[in-house]
Amino acid sequence: MEKEKKPVIKEQDIMELLSTLWKNKRFIIRFTLLFFVFGVVLAVTSVKKYTVEVMVAPEASDGASLAGNLGSLASMVGIDLGAASGDAIYPLIYPDIVTSLPFLTSMMDVRVKTQDGVDTTYSYYQAKLQKKYWFSEVLKAPKKGLMKLASLFKKQQPSGGDPYVFDPYRLSKQQLGQVETLKNKTTIFVDKKTEVITLSFTDSDPEVAAVMAETMEKFLEEAVTEYRTKKAQKDCQYMEKLYLESKAEYEKIQREYAEYVDHNRNITLESVLIERQRLEEEKELRNTLYSQWAQQLMVSQAKLQHNTPVFTTLKPASVPAQPSSIRRLLVIFLYGFTGLVIAVLFVLLRKPFHQILDKMKGSEK
Numbered sequence: 001m002e003k004e005k006k007p008v009i010k011e012q013d014i015m016e017l018l019s020t021l022w023k024n025k026r027f028i029i030r031f032t033l034l035f036f037v038f039g040v041v042l043a044v045t046s047v048k049k050y051t052v053e054v055m056v057a058p059e060a061s062d063g064a065s066l067a068g069n070l071g072s073l074a075s076m077v078g079i080d081l082g083a084a085s086g087d088a089i090y091p092l093i094y095p096d097i098v099t100s101l102p103f104l105t106s107m108m109d110v111r112v113k114t115q116d117g118v119d120t121t122y123s124y125y126q127a128k129l130q131k132k133y134w135f136s137e138v139l140k141a142p143k144k145g146l147m148k149l150a151s152l153f154k155k156q157q158p159s160g161g162d163p164y165v166f167d168p169y170r171l172s173k174q175q176l177g178q179v180e181t182l183k184n185k186t187t188i189f190v191d192k193k194t195e196v197i198t199l200s201f202t203d204s205d206p207e208v209a210a211v212m213a214e215t216m217e218k219f220l221e222e223a224v225t226e227y228r229t230k231k232a233q234k235d236c237q238y239m240e241k242l243y244l245e246s247k248a249e250y251e252k253i254q255r256e257y258a259e260y261v262d263h264n265r266n267i268t269l270e271s272v273l274i275e276r277q278r279l280e281e282e283k284e285l286r287n288t289l290y291s292q293w294a295q296q297l298m299v300s301q302a303k304l305q306h307n308t309p310v311f312t313t314l315k316p317a318s319v320p321a322q323p324s325s326i327r328r329l330l331v332i333f334l335y336g337f338t339g340l341v342i343a344v345l346f347v348l349l350r351k352p353f354h355q356i357l358d359k360m361k362g363s364e365k
């Protein structure tokens with residue numbers, strides 16, 4: 001079998017390509033300079049972005065620890081804690097909590113302080129004070145213009161209230177847009193092996209980014225704590241109510257018994273002795289119930305303490321000194337290099353492309 005001949009690039013072909021590039025050097029230089037200038041304009045006018053990262057390690061759920069520490073106390077009052085040791089909320093669903101509508105709307109009410117010293121809510125800052133990139137505004141201009149034009153032919157609907165008050169059950173289109181923008185600035189990552197949570201927030205103001213990242217961590221901890229301790233808190237409140245009622249009844253029967261004994265100290269009638277014995281037995285019964293509810297209250301309080309999660313901050317929020325966005329020199333280089341590549345490809349492929357078109361026209365004839 002004959003060996004297949006591999007295409008070999010001849011020196012003459014290389015010289016021809018170089019000659020073609022040299023002949024069109026003015027076009028290549030002008031096109032590259034055009035992209036270079038465009039890159040300079042975008043880089044100089046771009047808005048710097050600052051990212052603040054927070055790392056948190058939640059306490060691992062340990063059901064065996066609860067059974068070992070509270071099992072003996074719970075068994076005294078007939079409570080089984082073995083089935084109550086599981087955790088119903090896992091770190092892997094924390095991203096769903098952070099990106100939920102109630103969580104994001106609550107973040108809109110956070111007080112922030114800008115680099116310029118303005119103290120306001122994040123919703124007002126996002127709508128009025130935040131720096132916006134002119135190029136993105138230019139791209140949005142046609143859509144905004146069409147929306148304004150369409151609004152002229154529609155009846156004006158009454159305002160739904162304060163545009164800076166966010167109700168998760170009743171949001172305007174503008175508020176939904178602000179919430180979506182906030183969601184895009186927020187990222188959360190959970191390591192499946194270590195369960196370490198990494199929260200980050202990006203904004204054009206480093207002071208605002210630090211405050212929002214710290215607040216996001218705080219709100220997440222509060223949401224998880226409320227979820228995990230909600231049932232235990234209700235149980236604890238119910239046990240406390242029964243404990244106080246049993247205590248009041250025990251103290252009441254104690255007073256009745258003491259008063260009866262004091263008034264009938266030297267009387268030996270059988271009816272008096274029987275009534276005294278009845279009051280004494282009732283007092284002992286109330287004392288037993290009072291002791292049992294006191295023990296159950298201790299168990300419910302211990303269970304509430306156990307269910308309260310503990311978060312360890314591995315990396316706290318801090319105001320970033322350097323922006324996280326692409327550096328301006330790199331942006332200028334990328335645009336200049338892209339312009340050079342496009343110009344070279346256009347020069348080299350223009351002639352073969354015309355040849356292909358001529359062949360297609362010739363075949364049609």
